[in-house]
Amino acid sequence: MRIFIAEKPSMARELAKCLPPPQHKKKGFIETGDGIVTWAYGHVLQQAEPQDYDIKYKTWKAEDLPIVPKEWKLLVSPNSKEQFQTICNLITQADSIINAGDPDREGQLLIDEILDYVGNTKPVQRILLNALDEKSIQESLADLRNNSDFLHLKESALARSRADWLIGMNLSRAYTLAARRQGHRVVFPIGRVKTPTLALVVRRQRELDHFVPVEYFIVKAVFIHANGSITAQWQPKDTQTGMDSEGHIIEEKAAQALIDRLHNNPSGVIQERKKTKKKEAQRLPLSLSSLQVLAGKRYGYDPQQVLDAAQQLYERKLTTYPRSDCEYLPCNQWKDRSSIIRNLQSNQAGKLSEWTEKADLSIKSRAWNDSKITAHHAIIPTTVFCDFSKLTSLQQHIYYLIAQSYIAQFYPLYEYDQTRILVEAASELFVAHGKVITVLGWKELYTSDKNDVEEEENDDGLPVVKKGDTVVYQDGLVDKKTTKPPSRFTPSTLLAAMKEIYKYVKDDSLKKKLKEVQGIGTEATRATIIDELIKRKFLVEEGKKRYLKPTDNAYLLVDALPDEMVYPDETAVWEDRLYKMSEGKDQLASFLQDQIIFLEKLVARAREVKIVSKNMNKDQKICPQCGAVMVLRHGKYGDFFGCTMYPKCRYTEQMTAPLKEEEKKYKCPRCHDGYFICRTSSYGRYWVCSEPACNTTCSDVEGKPSIFAK
Structure with missing residues (x-):
């Protein structure tokens, strides 16, 4: 059996x-x-x-x-x-x-x-x-395969699970305890994927908070050629005055000076005319991440909604496995194309039926590639007919996107001619670009959606010219522009950032290597991680577009942690090792030993970290010796403020109420600012200076400080 x-x-x-x-x-x-x-x-x-x-x-x-x-x-x-x-x-x-x-x-x-x-x-x-x-x-x-063939896949999952446990259990405790020692009532949920993801939002918000728009100027010039006019944009030299480090001309007078020079010397020459035929392959079918990003942009759905809907479609046999990180298809799927397209052809949802009429089933796109397949393939419709009337609106939209990307595989390549003309005038270079679409191809399925692919238009209008032709400057203008702030993250764009984490690494030398890693987290967990950060109130959503904003606790956590935990470099390298382990190119024991060494280093740092709130209470005391926060403590001889870096820093300040006039009898002869006030301990009465920085003490003699006793 x-x-x-x-x-x-x-x-x-x-x-x-x-x-x-x-x-x-x-x-x-x-x-x-x-x-x-x-x-x-x-x-x-x-x-x-x-x-x-x-x-x-x-x-x-x-x-x-x-x-x-x-x-x-x-x-x-x-x-x-x-x-x-x-x-x-x-x-x-x-x-x-x-x-x-x-x-x-x-x-x-x-x-x-x-x-x-x-x-x-x-x-x-x-x-x-x-x-x-x-x-x-x-x-x-x-x-059926031999299960032992997948041993390395299991070890990869086991390594991920144990590494997450080690980091989560230990660093969450270490940094939560450090925060509590310093007066913060918070629990830090730290994870090797969760924390770098949160840090992406914190850094982006800080970029926005400190963003100062910069005005800059571009020069557009119109040149007359025998065959027509050319509108070209100035390409300033690196040595141009009035230019910032980003290559923007920020001094209007520098731009206007060029216009004056062109008026005085209008002759120009064509330095280069280059026409290139370009082709763009069909967009690949969808992985879960690409489906989540696309559905977020087009319909505003959050990643978890998309995953839930894709799972429901899968369980109804309408689409393939949803938690796929692959955007390719096995060659044995090729034989099913006729029945899948035929089902979509009889489907009255949107333009699916119309698109299938033009589908050419002889076209075999780059999507069919066995070498790109692991345990699963891209998400596509199955051979089971989909009755749209029995789907919810969310399910309809998700099925529509999956079907659209599948049909696109049977459309021709997108082809266009791109023209580039380089003009030299007044010892400066000006460039003009033109584009003529020759075959719209697969982009026919996407041109109507402004949130997806920008509508493709023929935009040439350039005359036929050749190198060495003369042109004459006719007119020009200085156009004022303003730099734009970076975009705020939404759940969908944050998920895309997790998948394309190589763009956000601190060490640029890792980018090329990490581009192959498939990001941090997995297809199934990315949406859950973002959702958890929102539920635990480290992120909040704002506005109709659900922009993500970090809370005070998010800043507190990210600022407390070392770069190894808040930048994705280390985590992305781990993901690379997990991927190699799944292929038998890394070892479980070696990976975990490296995690333990890394963990010990970060736990040691937690014992010395200073955790200061971004919105610290104005009345919060700061230790004058080490700069850490001071908190109220209850001692044997009364309440006092103690440094939260104890025992490394032992600085304390006695907690005292404002002195009454009758208590200002004995001015301290050492600091000349404080007054001696009387205290009682288990050893009897004594006097102490009211100035914490002085803290001079002396014994009691006949109801007076001994310094003043005869």
Whole structure:
């Protein structure tokens, strides 16, 4: 008897339908004529908490950090105990087992960890279900793999899980404790992906807060050629006066001086005419991230809404696996194009039917490429007909985008002629550009959407010229422009930034390498991370476009952490190593050892970090010796202010109320600013100067400070 263990009940039901009858649904599994299908509920096993390793860790203490398990523990999720027992019972009865987790590293791990937990020694195969329609499932059943072929994929997921635990559990405690020692009542949720993501928004907001618009000027000149006029823009030399470091002319008189020179010397010559034929390949089909970004721009949906809708379409067999990070298709999908296009042709949703009429099924775009496929492929429609009337508005929009990108694969390349003319006049260079579309091709599907692809227009209007032709300056103008601030992040554009994290690294030398990494986080977790930052009030959404703005606690956290945690460089390098591990090119033990070394360094820094709020209370005391915040403490001899960097800094200030006139009898002879006031301790009465910086003390003699006693 063989047992299929699916990742979730919906997948199990569809898989069971494709197995031979008879089929009998039982509690926690389905019997079929070719084996039993059971299911998990995602991760039925979860990482143990620190207190599960040792009860002392239930109380957060800096001296216990870092916490590094010698042997990693998993616990059965309380909500999955009954189903987990069902799976265990079935494993004991099985002759062979089939891992039917989702076709990604997490799907591989969550079934494998069950098998490892129970100590399974029976043979295990792997089924890769990229779609849940019957045709796709039957093809997958006919192509079962050896589960051991995916060992490296499991190790990659395990490395990610344990690294997240080490960083999250330890640094969240270390920096939360540091903040509390310094008077901040906050819990810092620190994560190797979450924190650099939050820092992206904080840095962008600071750019906006400090942005000062700069006026600059461009010069446009009209030259007359025998065959017509040319409007060209001045290209200032690097040595041009009145220019800033960005290459903008910021002095209007410098721009106007050029116009005057052209009036005085209007003769010019064509230095270059270059015409280039250009082609642009079809936009690739959609991964989850590209779908989330596209749906956010076009419809304003947040990433989690898009993921939920894509999952619902998948479970209804209308589209393929949604949590895909791949934008390519396997060559064996090519044979399904006719039935998919035929279904879309009879679909009355928007322009889908109209577009399919022009689709050329003989065109094979770059999307079909087996070398680009891992465990899954791009999200596309299945061969199952989609009745739009039975979908919600959100589902309709998501299906529409998926279908649109698929149809585009059967349109020609976008082709155009690009012309560049370079004019020399008054010892300066001017450039004019022209463009003529020769084949609109696949962009026909996108030109009407201004939020997606800018409408393509023929924009040439340039006369036929050749190098060496003379031209004469006719007219010109100085056009005033203003620099624009960077765009604020929305959930969709922040998700895009996570995927294209190479653009935001601090070390430019990493950019080329990290461009291949697929960003930080996974397709399935990016939306969840952004959502969590909003729910935990580190980010807030503003306005109809849902712009993201950091809260005070976000600034507090980002400013407290070292660059290794707030810039994506380190995290992106980890993602690169995880990817290599999935291909067998890195080792789990080596990766985790490096994480522990990194962790120990950051925990040590947390003990010395100064955490100062961006909007600090005006009455907040600052230590005059080290600059850290001082907090009110309760001592044996009364209340006092203590430095939060104790024991490194032991500076204190006695807490005193404003002195009454009758208390100003004895002026301190040392500082000449304070007055001696009487205190009582367990050893008797004594006198202390009211000025904290002086703090001179003396004994009591007959009700007076000893300094003043006869």
